[in-house]
Amino acid sequence: MVKAVVIGAAGGIGQPLSLLLKQSTLISELALYDVVNAPGVAADISHINTPAKVTGYLPKEDGLAKALQGADIIVIPAGVPRKPGMTRDDLFNINAGIVRDLAVKIAEVSPKAFILVISNPVNSTVPIVAEVLKKKGVFDPKRLFGVTTLDVVRASTFVSEAAGKPEDSLSFRIPVIGGHSGVTIVPLLSQTSPSIAVDQQKIEELTNRIQFGGDEVVKAKDGAGSATLSMAYAGARFATAVLEAAAGKKSDFPEMGYVHLSADEAGAKEVTSVIGNSTSFFSVPLELGPNGVEKILPLGKLSEYEQGLLKKAVEDLGGNIGKGVAFVESSK
Numbered sequence: 001m002v003k004a005v006v007i008g009a010a011g012g013i014g015q016p017l018s019l020l021l022k023q024s025t026l027i028s029e030l031a032l033y034d035v036v037n038a039p040g041v042a043a044d045i046s047h048i049n050t051p052a053k054v055t056g057y058l059p060k061e062d063g064l065a066k067a068l069q070g071a072d073i074i075v076i077p078a079g080v081p082r083k084p085g086m087t088r089d090d091l092f093n094i095n096a097g098i099v100r101d102l103a104v105k106i107a108e109v110s111p112k113a114f115i116l117v118i119s120n121p122v123n124s125t126v127p128i129v130a131e132v133l134k135k136k137g138v139f140d141p142k143r144l145f146g147v148t149t150l151d152v153v154r155a156s157t158f159v160s161e162a163a164g165k166p167e168d169s170l171s172f173r174i175p176v177i178g179g180h181s182g183v184t185i186v187p188l189l190s191q192t193s194p195s196i197a198v199d200q201q202k203i204e205e206l207t208n209r210i211q212f213g214g215d216e217v218v219k220a221k222d223g224a225g226s227a228t229l230s231m232a233y234a235g236a237r238f239a240t241a242v243l244e245a246a247a248g249k250k251s252d253f254p255e256m257g258y259v260h261l262s263a264d265e266a267g268a269k270e271v272t273s274v275i276g277n278s279t280s281f282f283s284v285p286l287e288l289g290p291n292g293v294e295k296i297l298p299l300g301k302l303s304e305y306e307q308g309l310l311k312k313a314v315e316d317l318g319g320n321i322g323k324g325v326a327f328v329e330s331s332k
């Protein structure tokens with residue numbers, strides 16, 4: 001019996017993500033929470049003839065606590081999205097407070113659940129959740145994830161197209177490490193499997209497209225928001241991987257996730273030796289298991305170009321993480 005909760009369930013990501021989770025036979029109860037329209041979305045989705053029982057909650061009558069009660073996995077796409085001309089960090093002022101307040105309730109009601117944070121800026125919102133949980137004495141680094149799967153999904157799509165094999169996009173695997181914004185996103189194209197024969201110029205074009213793929217969607221939506229459907233797909237994929245591993249299934253390939261490196265000290269040591277710098281949070285290849293992060297897997301061999309990308313990523317990430325930590329410290 002698995003209870004999944006979507007917070008921000010009436011939004012652009014929340015609705016299709018809830019739809020995809022309703023299709024999962026791993027989930028027996030699906031609680032949808034939002035500040036608007038969650039009961040409506042829940043009523044709609046509840047008519048689908050898959051096993052999960054669906055409920056919807058608003059803030060009134062302590063709806064968030066009711067939604068979170070007994071949660072095994074909580075997925076958070078709550079908050080505002082970008083408009084053209086904005087960076088993800090420009091969302092911090094609004095989303096940091098939203099995520100902090102949600103984390104407070106999670107710490108009180110369902111601290112043992114897996115927590116998957118989608119709300120941007122992920123580089124800072126995940127540290128915010130961690131700090132709140134730490135303050136409440138319930139932080140388990142193995143169970144908190146920033147969802148960076150969309151970067152991995154984009155990498156498979158763009159690389160398979162560049163290789164002239166778009167029909168094989170599902171089997172193209174590219175580790176994407178670091179964070180989730182601009183230059184903090186580091187695709188390891190030298191480790192593409194199956195390998196591709198492209199020159200350095202193409203590698204740099206692909207790297208740039210993966211790093212700034214979110215901007216393509218923001219521009220195309222022209223003020224109506226950012227990626228929602230591809231994100232719902234990516235979020236459901238990552239949530240499914242976490243739930244399958246919790247149920248004891250071994251995965252065929254590692255998913256990436258933005259985690260606190262203390263989730264696996266030995267793995268973190270190896271990662272830090274490759275990064276050549278210290279960072280508390282990083283998106284890394286994960287072996288997932290019944291308790292969440294089982295192992296942080298080695299990053300493998302990096303090209304000189306990728307080592308240069310990493311250096312820049314770690315510099316930027318430090319500021320993003322520090323901003324999140326400082327926000328919680330300065331909160332009452």
Ligand code: NAD
Pocket residue numbers: 007008009010011012013014033034035036077078079080081082091095098117118119120121122147148149150151180225226227228231
């Ligand atoms: P949206 O505006 O369509 O939906 C957000 C939803 O959150 C709305 O329904 C809103 O009512 C709800 N919400 C706001 N405050 C809330 C609160 N306190 N509690 C519960 N719900 C609340 O936005 P969207 O397009 O779905 O994007 C949501 C977030 O996801 C944005 O921050 C966006 O930048 C981020 N995002 C992340 C990734 C990623 O790869 N991690 C990808 C795409 C978007």
Ligand code: LMR
Pocket residue numbers: 081082088120150213214215217218226227
């Ligand atoms: C994305 O990568 O599409 C999301 O982070 C949304 C955005 O703001 O680009």
